[in-house]
Amino acid sequence: MKIAIMGGDGFVGWPTSLHLSNAGHEIHILDNLSRRWIDTELGVQSLTPMDSIQERTRIWHAETGRKIHFHLIDLARDYELLKNWLAEERPDAIVHFAEQRAAPYSMKSDRHKNYTVNNNVNATHNLLNAMVELSLDAHLVHLGTMGVYGYSTVGAAIPEGYLSVGIETMDGRTVEQDILYPANPGSIYHMTKCLDQLIFQFYAKNDALRITDLHQGIVWGTHTDQTRRHAQLVNRFDYDGDYGTVLNRFLIQAAIGYPLTVHGTGGQTRAFIHIQDSVRCIEIALNNPPARGSKVEIFNQMTETHRVRDLAQMISSMTGAQIAWLPNPRKEAAENDLVVHNEKFLALGLEPTTLKEGLLDEVVDVAKKFAYRVDRSRVPAVSAWTKEIATSVNRDPEGNQLKSVS
Amino acid sequence: MKIAIMGGDGFVGWPTSLHLSNAGHEIHILDNLSRRWIDTELGVQSLTPMDSIQERTRIWHAETGRKIHFHLIDLARDYELLKNWLAEERPDAIVHFAEQRAAPYSMKSDRHKNYTVNNNVNATHNLLNAMVELSLDAHLVHLGTMGVYGYSTVGAAIPEGYLSVGIETMDGRTVEQDILYPANPGSIYHMTKCLDQLIFQFYAKNDALRITDLHQGIVWGTHTDQTRRHAQLVNRFDYDGDYGTVLNRFLIQAAIGYPLTVHGTGGQTRAFIHIQDSVRCIEIALNNPPARGSKVEIFNQMTETHRVRDLAQMISSMTGAQIAWLPNPRKEAAENDLVVHNEKFLALGLEPTTLKEGLLDEVVDVAKKFAYRVDRSRVPAVSAWTKEIATSVNRDPEGNQLKSVS
Numbered sequence: 001m002k003i004a005i006m007g008g009d010g011f012v013g014w015p016t017s018l019h020l021s022n023a024g025h026e027i028h029i030l031d032n033l034s035r036r037w038i039d040t041e042l043g044v045q046s047l048t049p050m051d052s053i054q055e056r057t058r059i060w061h062a063e064t065g066r067k068i069h070f071h072l073i074d075l076a077r078d079y080e081l082l083k084n085w086l087a088e089e090r091p092d093a094i095v096h097f098a099e100q101r102a103a104p105y106s107m108k109s110d111r112h113k114n115y116t117v118n119n120n121v122n123a124t125h126n127l128l129n130a131m132v133e134l135s136l137d138a139h140l141v142h143l144g145t146m147g148v149y150g151y152s153t154v155g156a157a158i159p160e161g162y163l164s165v166g167i168e169t170m171d172g173r174t175v176e177q178d179i180l181y182p183a184n185p186g187s188i189y190h191m192t193k194c195l196d197q198l199i200f201q202f203y204a205k206n207d208a209l210r211i212t213d214l215h216q217g218i219v220w221g222t223h224t225d226q227t228r229r230h231a232q233l234v235n236r237f238d239y240d241g242d243y244g245t246v247l248n249r250f251l252i253q254a255a256i257g258y259p260l261t262v263h264g265t266g267g268q269t270r271a272f273i274h275i276q277d278s279v280r281c282i283e284i285a286l287n288n289p290p291a292r293g294s295k296v297e298i299f300n301q302m303t304e305t306h307r308v309r310d311l312a313q314m315i316s317s318m319t320g321a322q323i324a325w326l327p328n329p330r331k332e333a334a335e336n337d338l339v340v341h342n343e344k345f346l347a348l349g350l351e352p353t354t355l356k357e358g359l360l361d362e363v364v365d366v367a368k369k370f371a372y373r374v375d376r377s378r379v380p381a382v383s384a385w386t387k388e389i390a391t392s393v394n395r396d397p398e399g400n401q402l403k404s405v406s
Numbered sequence: 407m408k409i410a411i412m413g414g415d416g417f418v419g420w421p422t423s424l425h426l427s428n429a430g431h432e433i434h435i436l437d438n439l440s441r442r443w444i445d446t447e448l449g450v451q452s453l454t455p456m457d458s459i460q461e462r463t464r465i466w467h468a469e470t471g472r473k474i475h476f477h478l479i480d481l482a483r484d485y486e487l488l489k490n491w492l493a494e495e496r497p498d499a500i501v502h503f504a505e506q507r508a509a510p511y512s513m514k515s516d517r518h519k520n521y522t523v524n525n526n527v528n529a530t531h532n533l534l535n536a537m538v539e540l541s542l543d544a545h546l547v548h549l550g551t552m553g554v555y556g557y558s559t560v561g562a563a564i565p566e567g568y569l570s571v572g573i574e575t576m577d578g579r580t581v582e583q584d585i586l587y588p589a590n591p592g593s594i595y596h597m598t599k600c601l602d603q604l605i606f607q608f609y610a611k612n613d614a615l616r617i618t619d620l621h622q623g624i625v626w627g628t629h630t631d632q633t634r635r636h637a638q639l640v641n642r643f644d645y646d647g648d649y650g651t652v653l654n655r656f657l658i659q660a661a662i663g664y665p666l667t668v669h670g671t672g673g674q675t676r677a678f679i680h681i682q683d684s685v686r687c688i689e690i691a692l693n694n695p696p697a698r699g700s701k702v703e704i705f706n707q708m709t710e711t712h713r714v715r716d717l718a719q720m721i722s723s724m725t726g727a728q729i730a731w732l733p734n735p736r737k738e739a740a741e742n743d744l745v746v747h748n749e750k751f752l753a754l755g756l757e758p759t760t761l762k763e764g765l766l767d768e769v770v771d772v773a774k775k776f777a778y779r780v781d782r783s784r785v786p787a788v789s790a791w792t793k794e795i796a797t798s799v800n801r802d803p804e805g806n807q808l809k810s811v812s
Contacts, residue, residue, distance in 0.1 A: 079520060110539040114485060117531045121601070125523045133516040135793065154583070155575040165571040165588075169561040170745060177560070182571075182585040183604055184611075191608045195527070195601045198589055202597045205590075206737055207792060331612055339576060386613060387541065 002026040002089065003286070004138075006075055006127065007097030008068075009053045010035050011236050012143065012219060012278055016095060018226035018233065019279040020286075021066045028089065029053065030082070031098070032074035034119070035236075038105065044243075044378045046236035047252060047370045048222065059232045076122035083130040090134075093286050096142045098123045099192065103147070104242040104329070104383035106189035113188045120192035121199075128203045139289035141212045141282060146271045146302060146340065147190035148197060148215060149181055157339040161215065161298025178295075186332050187385065200296045208293045212285045216278065217271030217302030217340075220247040221359060222366050224276045235275070237366060239374065241381035246308060247272060247355075248363060249379075254319035255367030256374050261381065264328030266309025267335030271302035274353040284348045300342045303352035318360070327392055331385040408432040408495065409692070410544075412481055412533065413503030414474075415459045416441050417642050418549065418625060418684055422501060424632035424639065425685040426692075427472050434495065435459065436488070437504070438480035440525070441642075444511070450649070450784045452642035453658060453776045454628065465638045482528035489536040496540075499692050502548045504529045505598065509553070510648040510735070510789035512595035519594045526598035527605075534609045545695040547618045547688060552677045552708060552746065553596035554603060554621060555587055563745040567621065567704025584701075592738055593791065606702045614699045618691045622684065623677030623708030623746075626653040627765060628772050630682045641681070643772060645780065647787035653678060653717060653761075654769060655785075660725035661773030662780050667787065670734030672715025673741030677708035680759040690754045706748045709758035724766070733798055737791040 008017040008029030021027045031053065039045050051059070057068045073081050075098045099120040100106060106116040124142070131138060149158050163181045166174040180201060183194035196213075203209045227235045238244045239252040250260045273281070281301045290297040312323050328334075346352075353359060384390035414423040414435030427433045437459065445451050457465070463474045479487050481504045505526040506512060512522040530548070537544060555564050569587045572580040586607060589600035602619075609615045633641045644650045645658040656666045679687070687707045696703040718729050734740075752758075759765060790796035 079516075083516075110485075110489075110535045113535050114528075114532065118528065121527050122520075122524065126520065129516045129519050132793075154573055154581045155577065155579075156573045156581070157576055163571070163573070165569070167560055167562045167569070170563055171561065173561075175560045175562070177588070179588040182583070183607075185604070185608055187612075188608070191604060194604050198591070198597060198600050198604070201589075202591055202594070206593075387538075 001092040001286070002028070004028045004030055004089070004091040004094045005097070006030050006094060006123070007099070009033055010097055010101070011238065012275065013097040014056070015224040015227050015235055015275055016097075016279045016282050017068055018060065019224060020283060021060065021068050022064065022226050023283065028069045028071060028091065029057075030071045030073045030075065030085065033072065034100070042240065042242060042378075044240040044375065045373070047239050047373055048234045048237045048366065049370070049373070050234065050236050051232050056233060059230050063230050063233070075126055076119045079126045079130065082126055083133060086130050086136055087134050090136060091138050093139045093141065093289075094127070095282060095286070096124065096127060096140060100189065102243045103187035103189040104381055106187055106192075107385050108242070108383045116188050117192055121195055124196045124199055128199060128209060131209060132203065132207045137210070137292065139210045139212065139286065141285050142196065142200065142214065144196065144213045144215045145190060145193045146215050146217050146300065147186060148183055148194050155337055157341055158300065159341050160300050160344055161213065161296070186330065197296075204294075204296045210289050210292055212290060212297040212299065214281065214285060214299050214301040217273045218245045218247065219275050219278050220245070220272055221275040221363055222248070223362060224279055237370075240378040242383060246270065247311060250312060250315045251360065251363045252367040252374065253379065254315050254321040255364055256371050256376070257321070258376060258379055259322040259324035260312045260316060261324050261326055261379070262309055262312050263326050263330065263381070265334050266312060266325070267307060268332065269305050269307045269336055269338035271305050271338060271340050272355070273302045274359060277303055277350065277353050281345055281350060284345060284350060288348060299344050300340050301345065302340055302342055304354055305338045305340060306355070315360075319364070329381055329384040329389055331389065407498040407692070408434070410434045410436055410495070410497040410500045411503065412436050412500060412529070413505065415439055416503055416507070417644065418681065419503040420462070421630040421633050421641055421681060422503075422685045422688050423474055424466065425630060425689060427466065427474050428470065428632050429689065434475045434477060434497065435463075436477045436479045436481065436491065439478065440506070448646065448648060448784075450646040450781065451779070453645050453779055454640045454643045454772065455776070455779070456640065456642050457638050462639060465636050469636050469639070481532055482525045485532045485536065488532055489539060492536050492542055493540050496542060497544050499545045499547065500533070501688060501692070502530070502533060502546060506595065508649045509593035509595040510787055512598075513593055513791050514648070514789045522594050523598055527601055530602045530605055534605060534615060537615060538609065538613045543616070543698065545616045545618065545692065547691050548602065548606065548620065550602065550619045550621045551596060551599045552621050552623050552706065553592055554589055554600050561743055563747055564706065565747050566706050566750055567619065567702070592736065603702075610700075610702045616695050616698055618696060618703040618705065620687065620691060620705050620707040623679045624651045624653065625681050625684050626651070626678055627681040627769060628654070629768060630685055643776075646784040648789060652676065652714060656718060656721045657766065657769045658773040658780065659785065660721050660727040661770055662777050662782070663727070664782060664785055665728040665730035666718045666722060667730050667732055667785070668715055668718050669732050669736065669787070671740050672718060672731070673713060674738065675711050675713045675742055675744035677711050677744060677746050678761070679708045680765060683709055683756065683759050687751055687756060690751060690756060694754060705750050706746050707751065708746055708748055709756075710760055711744045711746060712761070721766075725770070735787055735790040735795055737795065
């Protein structure tokens with residue numbers, strides 16, 4: 001297949017591009033490289049030394065003989081460029097990662113809220129709009145998030161995207177309807193993924209576009225079989241308070257002798273998936289497109305759930321790291337249960353890579369190898385969800401006054 | 407109260423501004439005047455000769471001694487201007503009409519789809535974002551649409567915004583949750599109003615903003631008590647295929663001897679409200695803000711429902727006009743029932759102005775008075791919902807080839 005990877009320079013986009021190129025597909029990365037600009041804005045960098053996208057694709061070609069094409073296109077701002085590119089190349093499938101993906105970044109300031117809404121809504125809508133305009137019957141696979149689901153505190157297992165509800169009719173019958181699981185996003189970032197869902201629903205219904213939405217958990221790990229092939233193919237590794245995600249952050253904190261930063265009671269239960277499984281899931285989704293005219297296909301892309309404080313305790317006993325209990329900068333339930341259905345990927349052959357399989361060591365190895373590159377001042381999470389919370393969350397575990405860089 | 411009317415130069419915005427000014431409030435209209443620009447783009451004009459907003463407010467002052475302030479600000483594009491204005495004036499309440507509001511216009515071309523999404527989402531989000539940034543505890547009243555509701559074909563009465571659903575828990579209990587009524591929008595325009603709903607839900611939850619969302623039916627009529635006070639205070643009257651709405655269009659068609667254009671079987675049932683009731687409802691909503699921290703208050707702002715072909719037959723027998731049965735440019739159910747709960751406004755004192763009360767005559771009078779201004783070529787609805795439909799909907803009732811002006 002000819003596959004366009006929108007946002008293919010990112011944390012999951014890059015290993016996905018390699019994985020699908022290795023599987024024999026013709027890969028085109030479209031990316032505005034915004035993630036690299038945001039590193040510059042925040043004054044942070046990937047723990048792993050990461051080459052330019054041009055250099056990475058050159059190494060991949062030298063290593064494998066396969067070409068990955070790169071096109072500098074901004075989906076959200078360059079509608080005409082995007083449309084012209086799609087008209088010329090007419091890919092068979094499109095994987096859409098081209099969104100700002102950090103909840104803390106999305107809550108940093110009014111400017112960051114506007115940027116996230118603008119970028120994410122327009123990127124998604126421009127893409128669908130252009131597909132319809134060009135009568136392009138490509139299968140669109142979108143990376144969504146588990147964070148679109150709400151009401152997880154009531155103790156119900158989360159189905160794969162749809163909830164069957166009974167609606168009472170005027171003549172006293174109850175009609176069962178499959179509805180999108182009620183949205184209850186926890187941040188501006190998560191909200192944009194809920195907006196995406198409605199946009200997908202509309203375009204699937206009105207224009208019969210074939211769309212798969214992957215509700216992904218927190219991705220951990222850094223290597224895949226393909227990123228391991230050469231030092232310069234290494235994936236990015238974010239440890240900062242905005243883009244670093246909980247499990248990877250704990251591991252780097254342990255590696256540099258920084259207390260594990262648990263916010264609130266640590267009673268938040270989260271869904272996880274290893275990056276190698278993430279790229280496999282995307283491949284499985286590509287191989288199983290919905291029929292034209294059917295509703296949006298939704299998979300829960302996660303393999304296990306853990307409570308944040310349990311993860312901290314596990315890593316603490318593994319490494320001897322201390323735990324720092326900090327106020328929570330997020331507005332969320334202190335404790336929640338989370339049970340998630342993921343039978344669809346399992347039925348299609350996914351074999352989960354779980355935390356227990358010792359792959360944690362791999363991340364610890366990465367963390368130790370590049371520990372000299374860590375800027376400790378960038379480790380704390382400083383983006384607060386409201387102004388009231390911001391005034392109470394102002395010291396890091398080492399007692400330093402924190403300041404948002406916004 | 408000091409009230410900001412975003413989009414106060416529009417069809418409902420203008421009479422709302424007059425009504426609230428007359429009631430003693432300090433009124434500030436913020437508008438980018440986009441509706442006038444779109445008239446220019448489409449080569450259409452209001453049936454009623456409409457003065458500039460500056461002239462209208464001058465006449466209002468001369469007539470009543472009251473001032474309505476006008477500020478040329480684009481909510482979607484000028485975030486900083488908007489924020490500075492709000493910081494300076496700190497209104498007690500904000501009425502938000504500042505969105506592109508025609509479904510056919512939103513479906514005209516890829517450019518019009520992008521414009522509608524961009525304009526509507528950014529206008530709404532910029533406004534909420536600025537309110538939070540400024541800690542502005544103003545009550546926000548938004549004009550939404552009945553079109554956000556889905557599943558009206560199953561024969562269930564539509565509640566006021568929320569649906570109670572039972573969610574099965576893992577331990578076998580059923581927990582009742584109030585969720586936003588499942589969205590099932592019929593056009594890009596309607597979709598943006600569904601996106602608005604999720605944005606409101608997020609800001610009410612995260613930042614405790616006080617928000618009222620009015621799910622309005624199709625507004626008919628043209629005069630209110632205040633627009634009648636002077637010829638130059640007259641409201642706009644749209645009869646073209648994009649902005650004209652069904653009842654007003656039938657009346658102007660009857661007045662100029664043009665066949666009443668019924669699309670499909672005319673079996674679509676729609677909700678209606680007279681413009682005088684619309685401005686009263688907005689005043690009632692302003693007087694009954696939700697408590698800080700509570701969920702978004704939702705009213706269904708409509709007073710009666712009618713099937714489109716019944717309306718056509720009523721006006722045909724009233725006026726002798728012929729009915730033209732045309733293919734439907736929209737992708738929608740051919741026939742649907744619609745029963746809508748509107749008890750909340752009735753309980754707060756709304757006394758509906760119904761079609762039966764002879765107010766139809768008033769619209770016919772307007773239509774006849776200004777019939778000389780009608781451009782017959784602009785009467786047909788030419789925006790099609792999909793490319794397939796576009797190729798089949800191409801002749802007007804007089805047999806002329808139709809062409810979209812996009």
